[in-house]
Amino acid sequence: MLSKRLFSLIAVVMLILLVPNFPSSAASNEKSFTPEFFSFDHYPSYEEMNATIHRMAENYSSIMKVFSIGKTWGWDPITNSYDSPRNIWTIKISDNVDKDENDTEPSILITWHHAREWIGPAFNLYLAEHLVEEYHTNDTIHWLVDHYEIYIIPMANADGYVEDGNGNMSNLTGQSTGGWRKNCRDNNGNGKLDVIDKWDAEGEGVDPERNWDWHWSEGDANPNSPTYHGPHPFSEPVTKAERDLIISKDIDSFVVIHSFSAAILLPWFYTSIASSHRDFYYSLGKYMAERTMLDGNPARHFSYGQPYQVIGYNAPGGSSDWVYGKLNKMAIAVEMEPLYGNFFLQDGFHAKPDKIVTYCKDFYEAMIYFLEVSNTKLKPKDEAMDQPSPYVIWGHVKDNQGNPISGARVEIKNEDNGDSIYAYTDENGFYMLNLATLHHRYNSTTNFTLIAGGETHNFRANGSGRLHIEITTPYVPEMSYIIVPILCILIAIEIRLRKQ
Numbered sequence: 117m118l119s120k121r122l123f124s125l126i127a128v129v130m131l132i133l134l135v136p137n138f139p140s141s142a143a144s145n146e147k148s149f150t151p152e153f154f155s156f157d158h159y160p161s162y163e164e165m166n167a168t169i170h171r172m173a174e175n176y177s178s179i180m181k182v183f184s185i186g187k188t189w190g191w192d193p194i195t196n197s198y199d200s201p202r203n204i205w206t207i208k209i210s211d212n213v214d215k216d217e218n219d220t221e222p223s224i225l226i227t228w229h230h231a232r233e234w235i236g237p238a239f240n241l242y243l244a245e246h247l248v249e250e251y252h253t254n255d256t257i258h259w260l261v262d263h264y265e266i267y268i269i270p271m272a273n274a275d276g277y278v279e280d281g282n283g284n285m286s287n288l289t290g291q292s293t294g295g296w297r298k299n300c301r302d303n304n305g306n307g308k309l310d311v312i313d314k315w316d317a318e319g320e321g322v323d324p325e326r327n328w329d330w331h332w333s334e335g336d337a338n339p340n341s342p343t344y345h346g347p348h349p350f351s352e353p354v355t356k357a358e359r360d361l362i363i364s365k366d367i368d369s370f371v372v373i374h375s376f377s378a379a380i381l382l383p384w385f386y387t388s389i390a391s392s393h394r395d396f397y398y399s400l401g402k403y404m405a406e407r408t409m410l411d412g413n414p415a416r417h418f419s420y421g422q423p424y425q426v427i428g429y430n431a432p433g434g435s436s437d438w439v440y441g442k443l444n445k446m447a448i449a450v451e452m453e454p455l456y457g458n459f460f461l462q463d464g465f466h467a468k469p470d471k472i473v474t475y476c477k478d479f480y481e482a483m484i485y486f487l488e489v490s491n492t493k494l495k496p497k498d499e500a501m502d503q504p505s506p507y508v509i510w511g512h513v514k515d516n517q518g519n520p521i522s523g524a525r526v527e528i529k530n531e532d533n534g535d536s537i538y539a540y541t542d543e544n545g546f547y548m549l550n551l552a553t554l555h556h557r558y559n560s561t562t563n564f565t566l567i568a569g570g571e572t573h574n575f576r577a578n579g580s581g582r583l584h585i586e587i588t589t590p591y592v593p594e595m596s597y598i599i600v601p602i603l604c605i606l607i608a609i610e611i612r613l614r615k616q
């Protein structure tokens with residue numbers, strides 16, 4: 117009786133060992149992506165954005181949810197009063213989406229602030245669609261969604277967006293294409309948003325990108341100015357709500373989307389002085405920029421650097437500076453297209469709707485790169501000299517028949533100092549490691565070894581920020597470690613029982 121049961125146990129174990137894993141689907145091609153929920157042939161209104169993201173969350177409820185982090189002042193340009201406090205809807209995309217996993221998974225926040233910079237909300241929606249719709253078809257996306265908690269606030273400055281046409285080009289505030297920049301705070305308390313109708317519309321409101329508590333007092337104190345910093349730091353519902361989300365979710369990395377100029381902006385924003393993590397940020401900026409395109413042309417790229425270098429001015433009281441300065445987390449900003457020189461083609465803040473898809477695609481791969489390295493933990497500023505740069509090593513571990521091996525340990529070792537990191541392959545046999553999570557700095561001549569399934573592969577991190585290493589192995593370490601000893605024990609018991 118007993119030996120029969122043992123025999124069937126052995127049979128089951130053997131079966132598990134022998135049945136190959138289901139092969140992973142090939143990574144999908146960005147060019148063939150067709151969004152399911154929004155056509156991107158026009159700019160979404162606030163209402164359309166909300167309806168769209170709620171529909172997406174319903175359809176992809178296991179990996180996406182939508183929640184409100186607070187309400188805006190509620191300015192309504194139709195009734196001319198503050199009767200419409202708007203929810204600041206926030207998207208979360210992750211596996212186990214209803215669980216807070218920020219103790220084990222790095223978390224990322226992507227937001228947008230300036231009302232007239234219309235490509236931002238459209239891009240945030242475009243990114244969210246990619247992440248949920250390619251979860252089962254793209255191994256990189258699958259890994260990012262499983263291993264990170266991704267928060268996106270697609271239209272944080274909702275009042276400002278509604279004031280500046282609500283996505284409708286014929287309804288802009290101010291003259292020509294200048295448009296509205298700030299939120300809609302009633303600075304003088306007269307119950308109305310007073311607008312001075314100039315090209316660059318002035319008047320009331322607070323600039324959500326000058327209201328953060330990092331060199332805030334160096335900002336613009338004129339309430340009518342387009343860059344007014346507000347009565348005090350975090351005076352605005354939107355900046356306060358974002359700050360609280362960043363703290364409560366322990367956000368590890370941050371991007372705020374702006375337009376236009378086609379540039380990756382790196383700290384510091386308030387000053388032209390270099391930040392302690394300058395080398396890290398410039399590597400990140402370079403690798404991101406290399407993945408951008410200009411007007412669909414893969415040979416041309418965004419620029420990168422501190423704001424004073426690439427857009428010509430400093431910006432005190434900004435969100436990225438606060439996240440980096442105060443919390444020591446990786447934080448940047450992006451100016452999407454068009455290029456500065458294209459502005460006078462009336463294609464500046466409110467780029468023509470037929471440019472939306474092009475501009476989203478042009479920045480998309482750089483954003484994915486940012487997500488890939490957003491598990492970077494910045495060293496304290498006084499140890500920043502030893503901060504390793506971002507660099508992505510990725511690939512699959514497969515057996516000789518090309519079947520993915522899940523749960524395989526992939527280790528990367530710095531041969532010069534013994535520093536190492538590791539990850540386990542997912543159900544697609546896929547792995548991804550970021551060299552910025554090593555303990556110490558390395559350079560382009562450092563010798564690394566990747567070890568997986570008994571195979572080794574030597575490399576140097578001297579390309580353009582990402583290296584693809586596929587591993588084929590006949591040897592399945594994780595399974596062998598567990599199953600071989602079990603089999604031995606079972607056989608030993610069987611032999612003893614037979615002897616009895």
Ligand SMILES: [Zn+2]
Nearest residue numbers: 230233374375
């Ligand atoms: Zn902006």
